[in-house]
Amino acid sequence: MRLESHTASVWTQLTPLSAPDSAAPHAGLDAAPRAIFVDLEGALVEPLPDNVDPAGLRLRPLALDGLRLLADAGYRLIVVTQQPGLAYGIFSRAALSRLHAALARIAQAQGVHLADFYACPHAPGAGRVDACLCRAPSPGLMRQAARGHGLALAQSWLVGDTLDDIEAGHRAGCRSLLLDVGSETEWRISPLRQPDVRAANLLQAAQAILACGPARAEAAPLARAARPASAAPSRQAGLQQLAARWWGRLAFGHRPTS
Numbered sequence: 001m002r003l004e005s006h007t008a009s010v011w012t013q014l015t016p017l018s019a020p021d022s023a024a025p026h027a028g029l030d031a032a033p034r035a036i037f038v039d040l041e042g043a044l045v046e047p048l049p050d051n052v053d054p055a056g057l058r059l060r061p062l063a064l065d066g067l068r069l070l071a072d073a074g075y076r077l078i079v080v081t082q083q084p085g086l087a088y089g090i091f092s093r094a095a096l097s098r099l100h101a102a103l104a105r106i107a108q109a110q111g112v113h114l115a116d117f118y119a120c121p122h123a124p125g126a127g128r129v130d131a132c133l134c135r136a137p138s139p140g141l142m143r144q145a146a147r148g149h150g151l152a153l154a155q156s157w158l159v160g161d162t163l164d165d166i167e168a169g170h171r172a173g174c175r176s177l178l179l180d181v182g183s184e185t186e187w188r189i190s191p192l193r194q195p196d197v198r199a200a201n202l203l204q205a206a207q208a209i210l211a212c213g214p215a216r217a218e219a220a221p222l223a224r225a226a227r228p229a230s231a232a233p234s235r236q237a238g239l240q241q242l243a244a245r246w247w248g249r250l251a252f253g254h255r256p257t258s
């Protein structure tokens with residue numbers, strides 16, 4: 001049964017990466033599947049701080065409608081999540097697996113197949129403690145998923161609710177969409193942290209992603225869809241061009257020359 005294999009895979013995927021910056025072997029092949037990496041807490045479901053009780057799962061409005069649209073268009077749906085509660089001993093890996101399985105069942109009942117879950121089990125680095133290589137803004141989870149599923153990262157998207165998520169997606173070589181749901185409060189902008197697209201909910205996100213087309217161009221196709229009315233168009237366009245130039249190079253390991 002699918003859920004059993006799904007649960008088993010969560011265990012293996014909690015293992016941190018030893019070499020997250022190695023290129024995914026299948027990335028860039030035309031035949032490789034593309035994915036939507038959706039951040040669990042904040043983007044897909046309401047925040048569940050250190051809580052893995054399936055009874056507390058509350059999907060974001062229109063979340064499954066959006067994901068269904070993307071799945072129908074050929075995207076593989078992969079949930080990514082950061083779970084420092086594992087490092088702190090607040091809950092077990094088995095409890096987290098049960099939460100993921102419950103979410104997969106809820107989605108499947110609505111006709112949405114969540115293909116896999118990838119979780120960072122580490123605490124944030126602080127002081128002399130190094131940050132791990134899979135907690136956003138590091139791209140480890142996406143790279144691990146790319147190896148596991150043979151994904152084309154350049155044709156994949158990260159959907160998250162913070163700029164750390166956006167940066168992780170870009171570092172993995174994906175495009176990144178920010179859900180404006182109030183999670184981001186610091187707004188530390190840099191080229192890598194500039195979203196390609198912003199949306200108010202996952203249905204709007206799906207429509208914007210589909211409008212962007214399948215592949216990331218050299219100058220990233222930065223959609224105007226769903227931009228908040230408050231944004232200043234000219235400044236935003238300039239930042240987006242700058243972001244495209246920088247992260248297009250950084251994502252492939254080259255240093256900007258200008």
Ligand SMILES: [Zn+2]
Binds near residue numbers: 120135
């Ligand atoms: Zn980690």
